[in-house]
Amino acid sequence: MTQSNRIFGEVFDGKTEKLDYIPVADIDGKYVEEKTKEHIFVNILSPLFAIGGITHPDDNCGEFYRLDASKKDVYSEQNRFLASCTAGAQVRFNTDADSVIIKIWLRSAITGMNHFTNRGVYGLDMLVGAGNNRRYVGAPMQTFAESSTYNEGVLNLPKGEKEVLINLPLYGGLTKMAIGFPAGAKIAKPADRTVKDPVCFYGSSITQGGCVSRPGNMYSHILCRALDADCMNLGFSGSAMGEQSVAEYIGTRKISAFVMDYDFNSPTAETLRQTHEPFFQTVRKAHPDVPVIFVTHPYYYEENENDRKRKDVIRATYENAIASGDQNVYFVDSETFFPLEMRDLYAVDILHPNDLGHFMMAKAIYPALANALKK
Numbered sequence: 001m002t003q004s005n006r007i008f009g010e011v012f013d014g015k016t017e018k019l020d021y022i023p024v025a026d027i028d029g030k031y032v033e034e035k036t037k038e039h040i041f042v043n044i045l046s047p048l049f050a051i052g053g054i055t056h057p058d059d060n061c062g063e064f065y066r067l068d069a070s071k072k073d074v075y076s077e078q079n080r081f082l083a084s085c086t087a088g089a090q091v092r093f094n095t096d097a098d099s100v101i102i103k104i105w106l107r108s109a110i111t112g113m114n115h116f117t118n119r120g121v122y123g124l125d126m127l128v129g130a131g132n133n134r135r136y137v138g139a140p141m142q143t144f145a146e147s148s149t150y151n152e153g154v155l156n157l158p159k160g161e162k163e164v165l166i167n168l169p170l171y172g173g174l175t176k177m178a179i180g181f182p183a184g185a186k187i188a189k190p191a192d193r194t195v196k197d198p199v200c201f202y203g204s205s206i207t208q209g210g211c212v213s214r215p216g217n218m219y220s221h222i223l224c225r226a227l228d229a230d231c232m233n234l235g236f237s238g239s240a241m242g243e244q245s246v247a248e249y250i251g252t253r254k255i256s257a258f259v260m261d262y263d264f265n266s267p268t269a270e271t272l273r274q275t276h277e278p279f280f281q282t283v284r285k286a287h288p289d290v291p292v293i294f295v296t297h298p299y300y301y302e303e304n305e306n307d308r309k310r311k312d313v314i315r316a317t318y319e320n321a322i323a324s325g326d327q328n329v330y331f332v333d334s335e336t337f338f339p340l341e342m343r344d345l346y347a348v349d350i351l352h353p354n355d356l357g358h359f360m361m362a363k364a365i366y367p368a369l370a371n372a373l374k375k
Helices: 069-074 077-082 118-122 219-227 244-252 269-286 305-323 355-374
Strands: 032-035 039-043 050-052 090-095 099-109 125-130 133-136 150-156 162-167 172-182 186-188 199-203 231-235 257-261 292-295 329-332
Touching: 032 172, 039 099, 090 172, 099 118, 199 219, 199 244, 219 231, 219 355, 231 244, 244 269, 257 269, 257 355, 269 292, 269 305, 292 305, 292 355, 305 329, 329 355
Parallel strands: 199 231, 199 257, 257 292, 292 329
Antiparallel strands: 032 039, 039 172, 050 090, 090 162, 090 186, 099 150, 099 172, 125 133, 125 162
């Protein structure tokens, strides 16, 4: 494939700054979880790791949490619970190790979803590379689903110095994670992202990643992989209803762009109308210069009256913003997600997109988001 024919823009390797590698044996002992004859296990809270997509636990009551952990009472009960899932969160580091051992202590996992693989729910996946030039290197298969237990597995890596990126669970959370490096290995904090601040996504179970086979395949991760940006995922399964508490939280975070995609969760077009523009206005007041991309819900049949009514609500928010002089808003019609021919191929249950469906969503949203960030 030539560069001009690429779906997600030209390949780039990110920032090329010189990194300061140090021996793993020299890491501050307070971050060392365990030492064996062969390995040194380092807690990912060490400054040598970049935790992206969520507020660093050191700044959020010690929790891997997608909202403000100091203000849990302001959120709905379901949003408060689902915020402990680490959808969108990533860990990055550089190393010269040929392999590492990953240990993860699970905080919670939403099990028993027959339409969703365990690996998609509470698994990890890993990529090696930099910028948008990363490749999947597999991962140990997680077999745990009990809180207070941990799982470990060996991840083999290519030789030489490289950046490793780990996608954390979508419908599970964690209390602790450590990486075991060979005792003679070196480690460095990775270069900054190409896009300085995270791209924020707010929406439904689809936004949270349902129902991909592994975390990196959800549409928001695909988009952020293409852009080399952190993914601030505020997808809340069945419970993103345009709550002002979440809009206000988004207003407190530094973001590069905002993708607003909670249409599917609102019970009716009328309830969507009552919350959609107020939610946008709250975010816009806090972020007057951030591009906002309005997205309508995916469907797997010909557009019906309910689809049209919901789209009209979202289009009205977009058009009202344009009429008020806002030139930094974009509208993505979900009719562009999937071709009509065999459209059911893109869904698991005629509701949640599968891996292919998420890829097609990312493909359709990418031009608007990429162009917005270029501005």
